[in-house]
Amino acid sequence: NAGVMQNPRHLVRRRGQEARLRCSPMKGHSHVYWYRQLPEEGLKFMVYLQKENIIDESGMPKERFSAEFPKEGPSILRIQQVVRGDSAAYFCASSPVNQLDNGYTFGSGTRLTVV
Amino acid sequence: SQKIEQNSEALNIQEGKTATLTCNYTNYSPAYLQWYRQDPGRGPVFLLLIRENEKEKRKERLKVTFDTTLKQSLFHITASQPADSATYLCALEGSTLTFGKGTMLLVSP
Numbered sequence: 521n522a523g524v525m526q527n528p529r530h531l532v533r534r535r536g537q538e539a540r541l542r543c544s545p546m547k548g549h550s551h552v553y554w555y556r557q558l559p560e561e562g563l564k565f566m567v568y569l570q571k572e573n574i575i576d577e578s579g580m581p582k583e584r585f586s587a588e589f590p591k592e593g594p595s596i597l598r599i600q601q602v603v604r605g606d607s608a609a610y611f612c613a614s615s616p617v618n619q620l621d622n623g624y625t626f627g628s629g630t631r632l633t634v635v
Numbered sequence: 636s637q638k639i640e641q642n643s644e645a646l647n648i649q650e651g652k653t654a655t656l657t658c659n660y661t662n663y664s665p666a667y668l669q670w671y672r673q674d675p676g677r678g679p680v681f682l683l684l685i686r687e688n689e690k691e692k693r694k695e696r697l698k699v700t701f702d703t704t705l706k707q708s709l710f711h712i713t714a715s716q717p718a719d720s721a722t723y724l725c726a727l728e729g730s731t732l733t734f735g736k737g738t739m740l741l742v743s744p
Contacts, residue, residue, distance in 0.1 A: 524678075553731055562736035563679070563724070576730055611678050623669050623681030624732060 522547070524614050525594075526627035533602045533634050541597040541630045545614030551575075552595045553613045553624060554587060563611065569595060602634045637662045639727060639735040647741045648715055656710040656738045658725035665727040668701055668708050673722045673737065682723075683710075715742045 525544040533539050545552050551570055555563040565579040569589035580587065584602075589595040599606055609631050613624035640659045648654050658668070667686045671679035685692040685701045685708070692699045698711040712719050722737040 555734075560736075563734040565731050565733060568731050613678070620667065620728075621684055623671070623684060623726075624679075625681070626678030628676075628678050 524549075524612055524625050524627035526610075526612050526630050528630060529628065531630055531632045533632065535603060535634055536601050539599040539602050539606070539632055539634075541599075541610050541612075541632070542594045543597070543612030543614075543627060544594040545612075546625050549614035549616050549625070551615045551617065552589050553615075554595075554597050555611045555613065557609045557611060557629075566597070599632075602632075604634050607632055607634045637727075637729075637733065639663075639725065639733060641723075641725060641735040641738045643736060643738070645739040645741055647743065650716060650742055650744050652715055654712040654715045654719065654740050654742070656723050656740065658708040658710070658735055660706050660727055663706070663727055663729075664703075665729070667728045668699075669726045669728075669732065670697075670699055670708075670710050671724040671726060671734075673724060679724055679734075712740070715740075717742050717744055 524546050527542050553568050554566040557563050567580045567587045568576040572591050584600045586598045609629045611626050611629045613626045615624050638661045669684045670682045673679040683699050685699045687703050696713045700709045720742050722739045724734050724737040726732040726734045
């Protein structure tokens with residue numbers, strides 16, 4: 521039973537390009553969360569999704585960032601026209617419906633570097 | 636605004652001692668609090684959850700306390716080992732989990 525799978529592990533983009541980060545939740549988990557972590561900073565919440573629904577996107581920048589969790593396939597975090605400040609580690613987590621006793625299960629992250 | 640504070644300075648202790656990490660929060664009334672471990676280059680790993688009506692929770696060498704009056708949680712690792720060296724994050728419940736910045740623990744042999 522694989523955990524949360526994120527790919528790619530490392531992604532290098534030039535300024536102005538698009539970055540697409542993928543997350544496959546743990547089997548049986550229907551809730552997906554994206555977090556961003558900058559060096560020396562904590563994990564910052566970005567967006568919370570269920571299948572085909574964005575539940576909470578209060579942490580997501582209004583421009584250039586979007587997220588989806590389609591009926592089939594992984595959740596995608598898309599960053600358009602990347603800038604140097606987007607360089608960070610992006611973590612995806614998943615959880616089952618209304619079950620908190622085991623916390624969130626995190627993936628190993630995607631490290632985005634914008635050059 | 637809501638704030639979670641963890642000691643930003645690394646905690647250095649000798650193997651075999653008890654490590655105690657602190658998580659303080661303001662402007663929150665969480666129903667539960669969680670602790671995670673994060674190793675360099677990896678995602679956080681869930682350790683323990685404690686609810687507001689629980690004073691203490693234990694799991695093997697780990698113990699967590701939750702004082703809703705002081706707005707504080709303490710995380711203890713007894714008989715610490717070098718393998719316990721990592722960054723430990725507390726997280727508070729809301730519509731989603733909000734994380735502190737974490738405290739790095741270094742256990743030397």
